[in-house]
Amino acid sequence: MSNSNFTRRGVLKSGAVAGAGVALPTIFTASSAAAYTNEPMGSSVTLGFNVPQSGPYADEGADELRAYQLAVEHLNGEGDGGMMNTFSSKALQGNGILGKKVEYVTGDTQTKSDAARASAKSMIEKDGAVMITGGSSSGVAIAVQGLCQEAGVIFMAGLTHSNDTTGKDKKANGFRHFFNAYMSGAALAPVLAARYGSDRKAYHLTADYTWGWTQEESIVASTEALGWETVNTVKTPLAATDFSSYITPVLQTDADVLVLNHYGGNMVNSLTNAVQFGLREKQVNGRNFEIVVPLFSRLMARGAGENIKGILGSTNWHWSLTDEGSQAFVKSFGTKYGFPPSQAAHTVYCQTLLYADACERAGTFNPCGVVEALEGFEFDGLGNGKTTYRADDHQCFKDVLVVRGKENPTSEFDLLEVVEVTPVEQVTYDPNHPMFAGGNLGACNEGA
Amino acid sequence: MLGLNKKDTRFLLIVIALTLLTPIILQPFPEGSSLAQFNAGYPDLMQRFAIFGIFAIGFNILFGLTGYLSFGHAAFLGVGSYTVVWMYKLLDYNVIWGLPLAIITSGLFALLIGFVSLRRSGIYFSILTLAFAQMSYNLAYSVLTPITNGETGLQVYTDDVQILMGANEPQSPHFFGIVMRENFWVADIGAWEFTFNNGYYFSAVIAILAFYLSLRIFRSPFGLMLRAIKTNQTRLNYTGLNARPYTLAAFVISGMYAGLAGGLLAAMDPLAGAERMQWTASGEVVLMTILGGLGTMMGPVLGAGFIKYFENIFSKINEQVLRQWFGFLPDGLEGAVVWVAEYFVGSGWHLTSGLLFMLVVIFLPGGLVEGGQKLAGLFKRGKSDEDIDDPEHQPKQSPHVAE
Amino acid sequence: MGLLEVKGVGKRFGGLQALGNVNLSVQENSVHAIIGPNGAGKSTLLNCFVGKLIPDEGSVLFNGQSVLGRTPHEINQMGISRVFQTPEIFGDLDVMENMMIPCFAKRDGAFRMHAFEGVENEKELVEKAEQMLIDVNMIDKRHMNAASMSRGDKRRLEMAMCLVQDPKLLLLDEPTAGMARADTNNTIDLLKEINEKRDITMAIIEHDMHVVFSLAERITVLAQGTPLVEDTPENIKGHPKVQEAYLGEAH
C-alpha cells in the first residue's frame, strides 16, 4: 500500500512551527521532506528518555533522569560541561547537537516491556524523538531496542546487563555502553580465585528469568574454568520476597560460596536473608563461607545496609574513581544534586554524549549515519578508560570494575570500594561466542 | 437496521462516527502549543484505546451482565498475543492467520479455566480465576520461556521459519499488504496535525464489530439470561434454566474478546510480553469496566480510554514541561506550584489515577456513564423526560446492597 | 395414579428426622393442600419435590417419572413450577423481561445459545407474555423495575412467571403469607380461576385455614415429619386427630 501523503508537511510546518522550536513527529510516514524518521526540521532536536518511574527500579530511573538532564544542559552549553571537557572526541561544541538545541521528553517504562514500548512509541509518534534511551532492566532494553530498530530511530541502552542485549537480541540501531554478564564473570572469576582459592564449591541462586540465566551461565563458565565446582544452581521466582527457603538448603550442602544472581529488590532480600542465616560466619572445611553478588548496584546496595560489607561483585562504574572524566562527572552531578551519581546515571550520561558526538561527527541525525559513526568508535575520558564500541555487536568494551562492600564507609554513599580494575583484554570475547550467538545485527534502519 | 431497534441503531451509528473520527477528536490542540501535551491522537495510543476497548467490552459481557468478577482475564489477553506472534514466527507477518487463531486458542483456554472456576461463585470464583492467571504469568515468565521468551517477550527473529513469507512481503505485521504501522494520511490543517494510521483503522473496524456483536448479545435472550443470573440464580433455576452453560458461554465469549484484544496488541506491535498476564493487568480491566460504568454498553470503552490516557499522557509530563506551563508565575510561586504538581504527574501518575478511581467510585457509583448522564440531564432539563432517557436504556440500577 | 406420587419419603438432618415415611398422592387437576404446624416438615417436603433436597429414602414420581437426583431446572422442565414464600423474581429486570425468561425456558429448554436475535423480535413469545400480564392485571406495569414493586405485585409477577410456562403442577409455598384479607381473597379467586381454566394441578403449603378450605380439594396434614391424615376438607375439619395436633392449638 502506498503512502498517500498529500501534504507537504515539511514546507507547511517549517514556517509555522520552526519558530516555536518544536520537533515535528513524522514517524512511520514516507514524507517527502523527511529523509529519515523524525528528522528534526526546526531549531531543536528531541531526545526520548524512557526510564522506570514506577515499580521497583524507580529510584534508578530517577537517577538516570537526573543524569539525562545534566547531559542536556551540558550539550546545550549550560553548566560546567561535565565530561564533555574530558571526552576524547572534541566534536561537541556546547551548542546543542549540530547546532540544534536539545530538548527532551520523558516517559515511564514501569519496568514492563509492554509499557516501555508504549512509552517509546509515544515519544516517536507524538513527540518526534529521534533517539530513545534509558531503561533499567534487560527485558525492557531488548523490547525497546527491537521497537527502535523497526521504527528507524537510534536506541542507546541504559542499564542492561543481560548478554542477550548485544547477543541474540542485538540490533543495528541499538547500542550498549553498560557491561554485560559475560564481562562480569570474566572480571570476577580471577579475583575470586585469587582471594578465595581455586578449589571452591559454588552454590548459585538465580532469579528465574532471562537476565538471571545469562548471568548464572556466565559466572558458572568463568569460575569453572578456573577450577571451581558448581554444586547447584537454583532458580528463584522473581516475585519471591523471602528467600529463606532457598537459603537454608545451602546449609545442607558442602558448598562454600554462595553466588546471588539477583538484582534490585531480589538482591537486597536474598543477601539480607543469607546474612541472617549466618552464612557469613559459617566455616566449611576450615574456610570462610563467602557470598558473591556478581552485579552490584550502589543504589540497591543501600537497602541491604551493612550486609554488603566485604562482599565481592562487579560494577560498570563507581563515583570514587579518580580519573579525570569520573571526577568531572561526579563534580558536576554532585554540585547540582548534592549526592554522587550511580552507575546507571553514569552510563546514560555517557550514552547521551556518545550519541550527540556521533551525530556531530556524522553531520546528521540520520540513524544510519549515527550507526556508522559509532561503530568501531574508540574514545576515552568518559570514566572507563579507553573504550571501543565494537562494530560487530554494538557493545562497548572497556575495563570492568571488581568491587567490594566497604567495611568502614564514611558516608551513606560510600558503600563500595574498587578492588581491581580488570583490563578490557580480559573481558573481551569473540562476537560469535556461544553465549552471544544466534542473533543478527541486521542493517541499520532509518525509517521513513 | 442490522437487527437493532431505532434507538440502538442511532447509538451504534454515533459510536461508529466517534470511532472513525478519533484521530481528529483526540487532537484538539494545535502542534507546538503548550497544551499539545494533552493531545492523544497518535497511532499507538489510539490503537490502545480501540484494543483495550475491545478487552473491556468483552469483560463487561461476563462481569457486567452475570456479575461474575474474574481476576484472570489478562491470561487470555496474553494467550492471544502469544498465538499471534507465534503465527508470525511460523507462517508470516500477515495477521490473518494469527487473529482468528488467537480467538480460538484463548476461547479454548477460557473454556478450560471457566469450566473449573465456575464450579464456585462469588469471591471464590474470583480467586480461582486469579490463581489460574497468576500461574500462567509466573510460568510464562520463567519455566515456559522456550514458548514465551520470558522476560524479554516473544518476538520474531530473522532465523524464524516463516514458511509463507513472500519475497516482497512487508517485514512487519500487515493485513494483505496493509502495513499496520504505516499511516495512510497525515493531514496538516493549519497548526493542527491529524494522523490516520492503518493499524488504528484496522483495530477500529474490529472494535466496531466487537461492539456491535456485544450490543446484539446485550439485547438477545442470551444476554437477558445472563442478567437474570446476576439478579437471581434461584429463580433462574426454578424457571427451568441451567445457569452453568450460560455463565460458561459468557466466560468463553469474554475470554475470546480478550484473546482478540491480545492478538490485536501483537498485530500492532509484534511483541508479546509476559506482564500482559499479570494480575495487575487483570485488575486493570476490572477498573476500566467499573470506572466507565458496569453493565453499560459504552462505559467499559470510556473506562479503557480513561485509564490508557492517564497512563500514557500524564506519565510524560515532567518538571521541564511544568516549568514551561507555570513559567509566567513569580519564581517562588512557580516553585511551589511545580512542587505540588509533581506529585500528580510524571512518576506521580499512579497517584493521580488512584485518586481518580476513588473520586469516581465515591461520587459516581455508576461510573463515568452515570456522570455523563447527570451532565446530559443538566443540559436537557427543559426538555421532556423521555429525551433524558439514556442511550443505554438500561433498567434502573437497583439499590446497591452489600450482601 | 396421581400426577405426583410420593412414597415412603424420609429425610434426616443429622440427628433430626425431618420427614419420615411420607406418602402422598396429588391427583391431576386437583388442588392439594399440605398443612401442619410449624416445623412439621412442609417446606422440607416441598424441597424434595423440586430437587433442592434429595430424600434419604422413598420415591417421588411425577407423571410416572422419578424426580429424585434431578436438578431444579430439570424438574421445572418436566412441568413443575414453584412459587416461593418470599417472591423470587429478577429484581434488576423490568416486568416484561421477567416474563420473557420463563417463555424462553419453556420454548428453548434449559440452555440455548441464542445470542444474536433481539429479545423484542421474538414476537410470538412477547405476545404470550403480554397476554399473561393482561390476565394477571399487570400489563400497565410492564416497564416497571421488578424490585421497585409492592410485595403483592411481586407475588403476582412470580405467579405469572410460573403460569406462563403452562406447568402441569404448580407448587405454592404460603402464597398469601403476609397479605391483607382483601388481597388474600383476590389471590384465592385467581388461583381458583387458574385451576379451573388452565387445568393446572396445584399443591399448596399454607398456614391460613381460610385459604386452605376455600381452595383445596384434598388436604394432607403433616405433623413432626409424618402425614397424620389425608382427606377432603370437610373430613379434615372434623377430624379429631387434626384438631388435637394442629387446629386445636391454633384456634
Add this chain to the structure above:
Amino acid sequence: MDAILLQILNGLDKGSAYALIALGLTLIFGTLGVVNFAHGALFMIGAFCAVSLQRLLSLSFETVDPTRTDFLGNPLKVKTPYIESWFGPETGAAIIDWSVPLAILFSIPIMLLVGFIMERGLIKHFYKRPHADQILVTFGLAIVLQELVKHWFGANPIQTGAPEAFKGSFDFGVLLGFDPNLIIYPYWRMVYFGFAAVIVAAVFAFLQFTTFGMVVRAGMADRETVGLLGINIDKRFTIMFGLAAAVAGLAGVMYAPINSPNYHMGMDFLVLSFVVVVVGGMGSLPGAVLAGFMLGILESFASMNWIKSMIPGIDQIIIYLVAIAILLTRPRGLMGRKGVMED
C-alpha cells in the same frame, strides 16, 4: 530430615506474616463486610513506621570535620544524631539500635489512627455498596498510600535492622542431636514467629473473653440481628477496623528487619493474603490463621531442590495450585461458612 525441619521453620515464619495479614483482612471482612484491598498498604505503612522511627531517632546535626573530605572534595560534614548527644553516644546508639522494637509502641497509635481515619472517612460510606465498589475504592486508596510513601521514601528498599542482640542464629540442630550448623535459625525470625503467635492469641482472647468481642463475634455470625439489638455497632466497627489496621501494622513493623521495606511490599502481599483468606474461608479467623501457616509451609516445601527438579516451576505456582485444589474440594475454603461472599 534436617532439610524438612528447616523448611517447616521457614514455612512457619512465612506463614506468620501471611496469617497476621490475613487475620486483619478477614476480621474486617467478617465484621464490616468490606473487601479491603488497602490492607496490604496498612502492612506496608507499619513497616514504614519502623523506618520512620529509625529516621526520627537518627535525626542529626552536622559538624564539619576538616580532616576528612566528602565525595566532592569539600570538608566532610559529620552527622551526629541528637539522641546520641543527649543520652551519650552509647545509650544513644543503643536506642537507635532498638528502633524496631520501639517502633511497636510507636506504631500502635499511628495505625489505630490510620485505621480510624480510613474507616470514618471512607470505608463507612461503603458498607452498603457492592463488593466491586469496595474493591475499587480501597484499591485506589492503596495506590495513593503507596505512591505517597514512594514520594517520601523513594522506591528502593530501606534497610531497617533488628537490634544487635537479635543478630545471629540459634542452633536447633545441636538441641535435637544433629551436627552443629545444620539446622540453624535466625533469632529475629524466631522472635517474629513468637510475636505472631502472641498477636493471634491476643486477638482471639479479645474476641472470646470480652463483651466487646462477643458482640463482634455475634456480628460476624449474623450482622442483622446484632443491628436489631440496638447495640451501637458503628462505634464497634470503627474500633474493629482500627484493631485490624494495628494488627497489619504490627506485622509490618516486625517484618522490617526480615526484608528491607519498600513501597510496593503491600501489593506483593495483597494477592497472597487474599488467597490465604479465601483458602481459609472468608470471614473465618481460625481459617485464616490455619491457611496462612499451611500455605507458608507448603510454599517452603515446594522450593526444595528435589521437588523442583521433579516438577519444574512448582515453587512459582504452589500457592495457587493449593488454592485451586482446596476451593474445588472444599467449596468455602477450609473453615468458611455458607452464603458468605457467594453472590
